[in-house]
Amino acid sequence: MTHPQPTIAIPAGVPSPPRPGSRADRMRMPLAKDALKRLAEENGVCVRPLALRRTDTVTGVTEVVEVPCGATLAVKCKPCAERNRRLRIQQIREGWHLADEPAIRPDQPGEDVLALVRVRAHMEFEREALNYQPMHPDDRVALIADLDQGIVELDEALAETNLRGHLTPKERDERPRRKRSTKRRQDSPDLPRLPVDPRTVGRAYAGKAGRTHRPSMLVTLTLGSHGPVHSHLRRGAYIAPCECGERHGKHDDVLGTPVDPASYDYRRAALDAIHFARVLDRWWQNVRRAAGWNVQYAGAVELQRRLAPHAHFAIRGTLPRRLLKQIAAATYHQVWWPAFDRLVYSVDKPPVWDVDQQAYVDPKTKQPLPTWAEALDELEEPDSRPAYVARLGRIDARGIEQGTKDAERSIRYVTKYVTKDLTDQAKPRSDAQKAHFDRLHAELSVLPCSPTCANWLLYGVQPDGVRAGLTPGRCTGKVHQRSTLGFTGRRVLVSRQWSGKTLADHRADNRAWIRAILAGGMADTEEHDQDPHQAGTEPDGPQRYRFELARPEDPDVLPLEHRILRAVSARIRWRADLNAARQRTAVAVSATATPLALAA
Numbered sequence: 292m293t294h295p296q297p298t299i300a301i302p303a304g305v306p307s308p309p310r311p312g313s314r315a316d317r318m319r320m321p322l323a324k325d326a327l328k329r330l331a332e333e334n335g336v337c338v339r340p341l342a343l344r345r346t347d348t349v350t351g352v353t354e355v356v357e358v359p360c361g362a363t364l365a366v367k368c369k370p371c372a373e374r375n376r377r378l379r380i381q382q383i384r385e386g387w388h389l390a391d392e393p394a395i396r397p398d399q400p401g402e403d404v405l406a407l408v409r410v411r412a413h414m415e416f417e418r419e420a421l422n423y424q425p426m427h428p429d430d431r432v433a434l435i436a437d438l439d440q441g442i443v444e445l446d447e448a449l450a451e452t453n454l455r456g457h458l459t460p461k462e463r464d465e466r467p468r469r470k471r472s473t474k475r476r477q478d479s480p481d482l483p484r485l486p487v488d489p490r491t492v493g494r495a496y497a498g499k500a501g502r503t504h505r506p507s508m509l510v511t512l513t514l515g516s517h518g519p520v521h522s523h524l525r526r527g528a529y530i531a532p533c534e535c536g537e538r539h540g541k542h543d544d545v546l547g548t549p550v551d552p553a554s555y556d557y558r559r560a561a562l563d564a565i566h567f568a569r570v571l572d573r574w575w576q577n578v579r580r581a582a583g584w585n586v587q588y589a590g591a592v593e594l595q596r597r598l599a600p601h602a603h604f605a606i607r608g609t610l611p612r613r614l615l616k617q618i619a620a621a622t623y624h625q626v627w628w629p630a631f632d633r634l635v636y637s638v639d640k641p642p643v644w645d646v647d648q649q650a651y652v653d654p655k656t657k658q659p660l661p662t663w664a665e666a667l668d669e670l671e672e673p674d675s676r677p678a679y680v681a682r683l684g685r686i687d688a689r690g691i692e693q694g695t696k697d698a699e700r701s702i703r704y705v706t707k708y709v710t711k712d713l714t715d716q717a718k719p720r721s722d723a724q725k726a727h728f729d730r731l732h733a734e735l736s737v738l739p740c741s742p743t744c745a746n747w748l749l750y751g752v753q754p755d756g757v758r759a760g761l762t763p764g765r766c767t768g769k770v771h772q773r774s775t776l777g778f779t780g781r782r783v784l785v786s787r788q789w790s791g792k793t794l795a796d797h798r799a800d801n802r803a804w805i806r807a808i809l810a811g812g813m814a815d816t817e818e819h820d821q822d823p824h825q826a827g828t829e830p831d832g833p834q835r836y837r838f839e840l841a842r843p844e845d846p847d848v849l850p851l852e853h854r855i856l857r858a859v860s861a862r863i864r865w866r867a868d869l870n871a872a873r874q875r876t877a878v879a880v881s882a883t884a885t886p887l888a889l890a891a
Contacts, residue, residue, distance in 0.1 A: 327855060334866075335370045336858045342841040342848050348834070355841050355848055357858070365710040372710040378794050379706050379783060383589045385797075386790030387507050387605050387702075388693035389492055393791030397455070404452050411445050411458060414438060476680075480621045485583030491788045493608015506609050506690045509701045510590075512574065512619070513601040514563045515684035518555035520597045521545040544721030547596030552730070560599060561734040561777055562626075565770055566681040567592075567600045568780025569624040574683060575786075577618050582610055589785045592778065593708050594717045598731055600778045603705045605691075607789070612688050619686040625677035629666035631739055632678070635751035638737065638764035642748045651753050651761075663742060663755040709783055712774050728776075735777050737763075740770035808872045 309315035331338050337359035346353045362368035363375050386393065400408075418438045421431055449458065475481065496504045523539050523546055524531035530538045535550050549555035563570075571592075578586050590604030636642060642651040642660055650659040669675065691698050708716045719725040739746045739754075745761035747754040754761070769779040792800075841848050849857075 324852075327852060331855050331859055332369045334859050334862045335374065336855060336862050337371050338368050338855065339851070340854060340858065342843075342854070343838050344841040344845075346837045346839075348837055355845075357854060363710070364712055366712065366715075369710075375794075376706050376710050378797050379591075379709060380702055381797050381801075382785065382790055382792070382794065383605055383702050383705065384699075385792070386587070386589060387607055387691075387698070388505055389607060389790070390495070390505060392491055392788075394489075394491065394788050395791060400454060404449070404454050407445065407449050407452070408458065411442070411449070414442055414445065415459075418442070475621075476623065476625075479623055480617065482577055482581045482618060482621045484580050487579050488584040491585045491587045491607065504692065506692055508606040508609055508688055509691050509705075510604045510606055510615065511601060511687040512571070512604070513595070513684045513686070514560075514567065514599045515682060517557070517560040517563070517597075517599070519550040520555075521548055521550060522596075545723050547598065547717065548723045548727045552727070557731055557734045558738075560731060561738055562679050563681055564600055564735075564777030565738065565740060565779075566624055566626060566679070567778055570622060570681050570683055571602060571780070571784070573624050574618065574622045577622050578610070578615075581614060581618055584608075585788065586610070587786045587789045589705075589789050591705055591709050591783050592713075592780065594713050594776070594778075596717050598717055598728060598776060600713075602784070604784070605701065605705060609690060610688075615686055615688050619683045622683050624681045626679040626681070627670060628678040628739065628742070629663075629669070629747075629750070629752050630678055631747070631750045631752075634737070634749050636749050636763075638749065641763045642751075644759045644761075646759075651748055651757065660748070660751055660753045662753050662757070663747075666752045713778060713782065714774055714776050728773075732773055732776065736765075736771050738770075740766060740768040740779075744768060805869065808869060808876060 309319065328338055339360045339362075340357040341360060343356050343358060344353060345356050359371050359374075360368050361375075362371045365372040418435060421434055421438070424431075446458070493505060493507060496506070498504050519534040521533050521535060521539055521543070523541050523543065524533065525541075530540075532538050533550075539546055575586070575588065587607045588604045590602055592600050592602045595601055640654060643654050644650075645652045645657070645659070648659050650662070652659050691701055714728075719728045737746055737749060739750070742755035744754055745763045745766045748761060748763045769775050770777055843850075
């Protein structure tokens, strides 16, 4: 007698496991490409390396080498973005609490360079003198053309020397420049203006037992309010009520959205985001003028929950908080563009291009719109006002001591989102947040982003460098993209004399440390850590090797999957050798150290 098999009751709502061998069971199996990508990311190997063909111009030997893609966003290449973030952390750490000036004084030019510059000065004098000599205009034009050709050849000779920079602008622009008044606005407080001392190191303070303190600061700059928004207000263990009267949790779906969307100033929010980078530049100019010394900074721009950009900066040295708040209140950026406060045309019925007049005309009257130069001429009137004035909002500043846990936390706080796109930091989840995002992006899509923006046609002005084919409302500038949401400046901002090093210098320092640990053994095999901009600078000379992109169909270029597998294996072996070398170094140091040194 056979007994029936017992049936297993599956709780309601729990899906039953797929039948082995079925299509659903096969679809649940992990993908091979995902396994390869995850293994590469866990070992810090670039997932899309570039294959370069390196040719030795001396021996003629050609080989294929690989370099990382160098992406700074994790969505493109997570290992390269994380490597770039670690370099930024190293750069901020090394330059934050410096005790000595990192500035490097340039060498004096040699006599050969001065001789070329002297000839260049004579040619410039002769070119200007031709404008005042009596002669036929055609002869003057011919002589000036000959002198310009000689100037170009002389500039090429100067470019081959070790002279850094250019004596004159690359292109000679003889158009009259438009001048604006530098007088401060009456509605902005005055700032102290001191002679800027070239020092970049902050003050040191004497503490107890002869200890010297050299504190620095962490500063956060935000824009002003565009209207009340739902916020999570936490004060210790107490959660304060929002302006709407309710207490919101940390992950509430309405956080960052306006309390009253109808009264929220989306236009000003969009314009502040567009010009936030210019306001930051003006802020640092005012800081140095008011402080009286060359203040250095390193920071990054992020996006708040309300979708407004703000910036975190590490400042070397300290400044009074009262002075920083005064500078923030007095910082502004005036946008001297034609008025764009009222839409003259709609996106559905914009001005049309007239081939005969080579201009955009009114679709009804067929009259050409004012050109960009004509619109700017109207701003020359004494009573003219800027089209918009962007200002800063709140500023938060606190002191940071060197070598503390707070300093390390602050560095990682500044670089927390540098591997993500700007809008990934505040990605909308709920319907209210998506509606707020779409409303702000809709405002950005019809505002002008630059003098050449096609949206100027909506305000009855032809953009600078007008041409056929412009479509207002669909400008391709980064301001109008959903991934930037108005901000198009540099995400990471580091002053020139912060650490005296670039990211390439920090990479070179890291390689030198690895070679010192490995004693030159395995360091040269780590080819995918090479910087493509530094490749070719071998001791034999920077011009010995010639590089070009290798084509995937070349017979000596392996498929991408094979190259990634080989790179993962090389990285695992290299890292094991490095760890073994570090352990041997630590054992050797401990064996030679005295008990007193070990105790210290």
